Amino acid sequence: MVPIAIDNVTLEYDTPAGKVTGVKDVSFDIGASEFVCIVGPSGCGKSTLLNVIAGFLAPAAGEIRIDGKTVTGHGMDRGVVFQDFAQLFPWRTALGNVSFGLEMKGIAKAERDRIAREQLRLVKLEKFVDSFPHHLSGGMQQRVAIARALAYNPSVLLMDEPFAALDAMTRDDMQLLLADVWRATRKTVIYVTHNVAEAIYLADRVIVMSAHPGTVQADIRIDLPRPRDPLSVEFVECQKQLMRHLGHKVSGNGAGH
Amino acid sequence: MQDAATTISAREAPGHSPGRAASRLRSIWRNIFPFIVVGVLWEIVAVSGIFPARLFPTIETVAGTFFALTANGILPHHAIETLIRLLSGFALAGVFGVTIGILMGRSRLAEDIFLPLVSICAPIPGLAYTPLFLLWFGLGSFSSILLVGFVSAFPIIFNSWTGVKAVKEIWVRSAHSMGADDRRMFTHVILPGALPYILTGLRLGLAQAWRVLVAVEMLAAVPWGLGWLIFGARKFLNTDAMLAGIVVIALIGLLLEKLVFQKIENYTVVRWGMVAA
Ligand SMILES: Nc1ncnc2c1ncn2[C@@H]1O[C@H](COP(=O)(O)OP(=O)(O)OP(=O)(O)O)[C@@H](O)[C@H]1O
Ligand SMILES: [Mg+2]
Numbered sequence: 019m020v021p022i023a024i025d026n027v028t029l030e031y032d033t034p035a036g037k038v039t040g041v042k043d044v045s046f047d048i049g050a051s052e053f054v055c056i057v058g059p060s061g062c063g064k065s066t067l068l069n070v071i072a073g074f075l076a077p078a079a080g081e082i083r084i085d086g087k088t089v090t091g092h093g094m095d096r097g098v099v100f101q102d103f104a105q106l107f108p109w110r111t112a113l114g115n116v117s118f119g120l121e122m123k124g125i126a127k128a129e130r131d132r133i134a135r136e137q138l139r140l141v142k143l144e145k146f147v148d149s150f151p152h153h154l155s156g157g158m159q160q161r162v163a164i165a166r167a168l169a170y171n172p173s174v175l176l177m178d179e180p181f182a183a184l185d186a187m188t189r190d191d192m193q194l195l196l197a198d199v200w201r202a203t204r205k206t207v208i209y210v211t212h213n214v215a216e217a218i219y220l221a222d223r224v225i226v227m228s229a230h231p232g233t234v235q236a237d238i239r240i241d242l243p244r245p246r247d248p249l250s251v252e253f254v255e256c257q258k259q260l261m262r263h264l265g266h267k268v269s270g271n272g273a274g275h
Numbered sequence: 276m277q278d279a280a281t282t283i284s285a286r287e288a289p290g291h292s293p294g295r296a297a298s299r300l301r302s303i304w305r306n307i308f309p310f311i312v313v314g315v316l317w318e319i320v321a322v323s324g325i326f327p328a329r330l331f332p333t334i335e336t337v338a339g340t341f342f343a344l345t346a347n348g349i350l351p352h353h354a355i356e357t358l359i360r361l362l363s364g365f366a367l368a369g370v371f372g373v374t375i376g377i378l379m380g381r382s383r384l385a386e387d388i389f390l391p392l393v394s395i396c397a398p399i400p401g402l403a404y405t406p407l408f409l410l411w412f413g414l415g416s417f418s419s420i421l422l423v424g425f426v427s428a429f430p431i432i433f434n435s436w437t438g439v440k441a442v443k444e445i446w447v448r449s450a451h452s453m454g455a456d457d458r459r460m461f462t463h464v465i466l467p468g469a470l471p472y473i474l475t476g477l478r479l480g481l482a483q484a485w486r487v488l489v490a491v492e493m494l495a496a497v498p499w500g501l502g503w504l505i506f507g508a509r510k511f512l513n514t515d516a517m518l519a520g521i522v523v524i525a526l527i528g529l530l531l532e533k534l535v536f537q538k539i540e541n542y543t544v545v546r547w548g549m550v551a552a
Contacts (some may be wrong), residue, residue: 074448095456105445108547109467118463119453136515152548 020095020173020206022048026080026093039231040066046234051204055217058227058235064210065101067232068178072098080243084174090184090240094119101179103159106151108125112138112162113147119170121186137165140199157181157188164196168203177209181216194221197225197245205244218256219246226263236263332515340515341522347547354523356487356499360416364423365484371424372458372480373429373473377465379432381441393432399486405494415498422491427484434476471544478536485524 041063048054056064069075071082074093077098082089084096097119099105106115113134120130132228138147141161147258151159160180167175177252181189193216193221198208216223218240238260242252277316312335317380320326321333332340344350412418420504442465450464472522492502501520508516 072448074451092448092451094418094452098449098450098452100445100449102445104443107447107449107464107541108549109470118375118450121463122454122456122459150547166449166453249423265384275403 020085021050023083027077028079029070030078035267042233043204043229044234047209053207053222056210057217059229061230063232065178065223068176068210069223072176083148096176097172099167099177099180101182103270105163108151111148111150115162134178137169140164157184173208174275175205179210214257214260224242325534329515331510337515337518341519353499353501353504357501360419361484361488364420367424368428368431368480372428373435376432376435379436379438397429402490405491419491419495423488425481426487430479431476434472438472442468471550
């Protein structure tokens, strides 16, 4: 819904052993309603970058602009889904978790219950509205987290490997669901992942980051028609291209780094 | 006595399986079995005459005294006076302890100010403060309540502080991104997030309150109270009255544990899966 500009962002962590670079000179633009995936080796700074965009960390240099406005801290224009299942509030039911943002906005109880139920229905959890998180499976908890981030209707959705800890089958279902949700809501999405197939399945564009200290190494547009078929020749071709960027040896044509 | 009460309750798991009645019976049996063993041994010693009967009365004698003192209103009077002091002191400790502990967890300044003080004062036995409190605030109930409040605040402070530190950063970040301001961050995230620790602190605080109260009741020259009953009975070798007093303390402890702490826990942290049942 809104464009994002990431302009020469550098972040350094202060540690007892000195400064550690999280990300270095990262720049790219994201169009309104675009779905962008960030991939890169572990430790390259994907989570760091996402946290800077979310406003939880202040960059040492450079700036982020969302819809033209410089980011100075967290804000309700951005919904965040973390990798960690523990992000849900254990003391609130699924419905209570999803209503949280609406409650903070001061929306009346009846109305926020209605919206929260609708969001939970979207992620296929209408039967579990009154369950506490510890009675839900990991995949269900992540779906609640997605519903929670969508419920108060932020224009940007930031997701840090939300499905990384799920088994392959659940993960496929979740990706399908997310693609549907995105099609329906047209939010601007930044999605961090390790998984090349996942990136190609979901993204309009894939940003490839280099190993630590992370910088943008490649910016690849994925023009496959949606819904995408992971078994199609074009999909597999895309996947090979992306893996080459990541420095993997690609079997078949033997072209590697 | 407090410890015994806690152990009993911790073992008892609510049965939800088909063989529910049977397993319930078994768990009751498991809980009372040790008491039966101790009771039998007690009777053997009491009847054998190793100690004079006055100093080591049989269980029937103690029970007789217990009922007689209950019927004539003496034991309930002692118990109520003690309970009022205990709960007043404990309420003070709860309010100040939780507030200071949370402040320490939330603000660097409060932590720097309170942590050294609390760390030094906490390990000193509660009784050591007693003469000081009696000199400052005089003999009587008031000093006892202040002392109980002061001494039992320490475990509450420590645990509330730890609880706030243990609130997951990811909850705070989630709440921030959903627009929680400071006040609602506190009531909707920090407080429930720290609750398992706060409840532990309150439990420890109550145990601490008992320990110091029973002793201080004698030193503070209060006319009524279980501590006074127990220590006063020594002069007249009324061992049966002493034991009756101890039984009342155990019963009150058990009731507070079962009817207050466990109810609160089951309704909150256990239901939320933050603490195992
Ligand atoms: N809290 C922190 N304190 C100090 N250094 C940190 C901190 N968090 C991350 N780093 C450093 O910043 C770099 C980037 O970390 P980041 O977590 O952003 O990587 P990532 O790309 O998300 O990795 P992964 O794919 O494993 O999640 C790492 O090299 C790490 O050492
Ligand atoms: Mg990461």
